[in-house]
Amino acid sequence: MTLVTLNVNGRALTAEAEPRTHLADFLRETHNLTGTHIGCEHGVCGACTLIIDGEPARSCITYAVSCADAEVTTIEGLDDDEVATQLRAAFRREHALQCGFCTPGMMVSARDVVLRLPEASEHEVRVAMSGNLCRCTGYVGIVRAVxxxxxxxxxxxQRGASDARSRLGPVGSGHAGATTPEAGAAAQPRRADARPAGARPTASARGVPIEPDWTPQTTFTKDFTVAHPPEKVWDFFGDVSAVARCLPGASLVGTPSDEHVEGQIRVKVGPITADFQGVADISRDDATRSGRIIGAGRDTRSNSATRGLITYVLKPEDEGRSTRVEVSIGYTLTGMLAQFGRSGLVQDIAGRLIGAFVQNLEASLGHTGSGGGAEPAMVSELNAGGLVFSVIAERLKAFWNRIFGR
Structure with a gap:
């Protein structure tokens, strides 16, 4: 359990939560804020929409622990809000609700539309509100009310608020930091694209920023051995393009530098094909032969986003004739594909992905030492859907063996 403190509706609230507890359950079960309704639990219906650091967010696919120190506003916190008051009156006047289940999330999204799109047409309102589903009204009254x-x-x-957000994108906790009046501008919630004056621009991928102090929700370790000396493997790892060629489904965009790379990786999960377009920052330490890669990516087709942190270290084996690579992998996955992101399953799939990477790495290292010739045969793509079924079959087999003592 993790102790989580949030600023909810202007009050600091603290309670324990498991890492897997989503924000909606955290607010409902530990603080009795039941105005946030839970519908699909996949981020689709919009019933659970609330405000995190000033921006609407799906609380059913947002982990409570990832929102530590965030400013959270639920429907209960909008009682005295000017726009919400106007919307409540309009919803009553236009008969924009029946059962009321979707209404809290609908109100939060409608408030965002009013602040962000003061000149919106009917078509623009319908598009902007399309992420909130209603089973009763047919949306006519809702659109009229907005x-x-x-x-x-x-x-x-009355136009849009001065602090209304200017672009769409994934919502994070923001970690507002200082909140005293003396802090001035620093007292405002930090936006996802904010950075200190004079700092190098933070890389981002379709609205997913790379944050140096980001903490993964899940971390696990893997290691593998290649039959080549550490100095050769280390030199190879310094060639970003060569390493990318060894990773199934990966491709680069433009020319990478020693510290930064942009590209995409294709992942197939059964009938679903996701193309995560992203960026990564790279750091290496020659003295310890260790490295760190922190990246972010987004698949617009499934509206899924991911952040990853990989650290690795090379260690000699077999009197320096072989190299053991110890890898730590941390990640956060949100959106539709998060339903495939259970840590045990991801570890199994990552193990097979690393196995293909090692096979490609061995082929590439052998080719570089052979003096050229034909390009080595490489594993170019893995279908994670097929891996899922093999993982399930292996786990069922292990469970069966445990029952019968085999």
Whole structure:
């Protein structure tokens, strides 16, 4: 269990949570904030939408532990909000609700539309609200209510709020940091794209930023051995393009540098094909033969995002004739593909992916030492869907053996 502190509706609230507890359950079960409704639990229906650091977020696919020190506003915290008050009156006037189950999330999303798109047309409102599903009203009353508030605010000279967000993208905790009046601008919640003045721009991939102090939700270790001396393996790892060629499904965009790379990796999970386009920052230490890769990526087709942290160290074996590579892998996966992100399954799949990488690595290292010739045969792609079934079969077999003592 992890002790999690959030600033919820203007009050600091603390409670213990398991790493897998999503924010919706955390608020409902530990703080009795039941206005946040849980529907699909896959980030699709929008019923659980609330506000994190000023931006709407699906709380059913957001881990509570990842929001430590965040500013969270639920529907209960919008009682005195100006826009929410206008929307409540419009919803009543336009008969925009029936059973009410979708209404809390609908109100949060509608408030975002009013603040972010003050000149929105009916079509734009429908598109912006399409992430919230309603089984009762057919959306007609909801759209009329939002349009009427937009019209009222325009007539009154009320435009979008000065702190309304200017772009769409994944929502993180923001970790607002200082909150005292003396802190000035630092007291405002840090946005996903914020950075200190004069700092090198933070790399991002389709709105997924690389954050140096980011902590993975799940971490595990792997190791493998290649039949080549450490100095040769270390030199090879310094060639980013060569390493990328060894990783099934990976391809680079542009020319990588020693410290930064952009590219994509294709992952197939049964009928689903995801192309994660992303970036990574790379650091290496020649003295210890260790390295660190931190990256982020997004697949727009499935609206899934991932962050990853890989650290590795090379150690000699067999009197320096072989090299053992010890790898630590940390990751966070959100969106539709998160349903395939259970840590045990990911570890099994990662093991097979590393196995293919090692096979390609051995072929490449052998080829570089052979004086050229034809390109070595490489494993170019892995279908994770096939791996899922093999993993399940292996686990069932192990379970069967444990029962019968075999």
């Amino acid at each position: 349009l009427s508030v937009l019209a009222e605010r325009r007539e009154a000279g």
